[in-house]
Amino acid sequence: MTTAGMASDHANGSVGSVRSIDENGRIVVPAELRKRAGLDAGALVDFRFVDGSIVMTKVRAACVLCGGTEQLTQRHGKDVCSPCLQEIRDGHDPVDRQIP
């Protein structure tokens, strides 16, 4: 069975696409939708059941320490912002301490 080529553009601009869910509940989000939603590999998504439909929303990454959303990098699978990384670095090496 193939679902390729079943995507279609509707009048309201949404892209319809049929996909099957495997036995473990996994599903491939169509590339076109991922592109439109800005979902790169590793992106976090939130699932909600709304009016009989499952709604998937991109979760905006935030620094685990301060909650900031700018200058994020990943450390051990967690998002941390550059200012916090700098703070940690400074704390671990007082010799190079810089006043922000």
Ligand SMILES: [Zn+2]
């Ligand atoms: Zn931070």
